[in-house]
Amino acid sequence: MPTSPLIACHDCDLVQQEVPLPVGGVATCVRCGAPLYRSSRFGKSYTLALCFTAAILFVIANLYPIIGIESQGNRHQSTLFGAVQTLWQDDMALMAGLVFVTILLVPAVELALLIWLHLTKHLTSGLAPIALRLIVAMQPWRMVEVFMLGLLVSVVKLSHLAHIVPGIALWCFAALLPLFALLNTAFNPRDLWAAMPLKQ
Amino acid sequence: MHPHTAAALGLYACHTCALVSRPQAAEEVAHCPRCGSALHQRKPESISRTWALLITAYILIIPANILPIMETGSLFGSQRDTILSGVIYLWTSGSWALALLVFFASIVVPLAKLVALTYLLHSVQRQSSQNPERRTRLYHLLKFIGRWSMLDIYVVTLLVALVQLQSLATIKAAPGAVAFGAVVVITMFASMTFDPRMIWDSIKEKNDRSSR
């Protein structure tokens, strides 16, 4: 017997009655003060537009080199996947895997699933909860913004060694930062869960 | 335990979709009627699993800081860099802001995260009733900052990929980087297996904000 208007705090487990929220509002726990749920300021089409823009930039970011370096007439540049491959060939499989998963695989799968979930009218199908579960589980492992910071540190370190040539992918990753930040606020899993039926 | 917690009321709150439900008695392991996730009132074996991950991370953080994370080979010989020497290089070359950033992300945050999780686990095990709100906030801070430690992994990756010029130098990743990556991932798992509701399980009702 599911009791949907109730919510239990993730942090202190107190059961409370859900209350309707104003647009953009956040409900907090009366016991511990942690945020319980929020109501998104943005609609489905806005989220979808963000996802598409991010997906296009993400594809371009992976097709073109991120940065190149030039020294004494020699030039070397690398794409993100090229960087993963170099690690792999250097017998650094664990590191290669870590970078591949956090910068390539997770954002790609997440964007694909988000687009599918927002396009499909079949939130009632059995696949929708699986897709959303996967998105929620993957989110801590998407590290595009950390990667950007790493890019900045690398550029500074390399600038002492050689001449740096920024690649197209660098600008794409830079543009993906605010997009993912917007997506984090626009995408509210609770709205999608609410549209999914109970099995019993 | 507070009488109006889901656990005290015999209710299950889904960790994935937040649905509160009362499971059928027939089920051996309850599953969420909406998203199908396995339901637990508290994360299973939270204390022992978090301890196991923490101890592993404590062991790995030593090679992560002592072993070189990358090796630069050039015409003038080879050079090995640890996490700390990378910070010092940034500092001496004049990039103080970045040096501080890397110092925090790679050295302070992983260690602080281990110490803070140890403190949280210990406080839960001795059923402390002090500052539950502050401990909950600490837990959220840990979850938020942990990922930024991955910074050095990406720096090494990019340097290795780019510096492959025979005329200049060749950079290779070294075992320290693997140990460091493992520390970051393992501490992230440790903060995920820790259940913040345990902090509140030993709090009496009178300490609550609602009845103050």
Ligand SMILES: [Zn+2]
């Ligand atoms: Zn609470």
Ligand SMILES: [Zn+2]
């Ligand atoms: Zn659920």
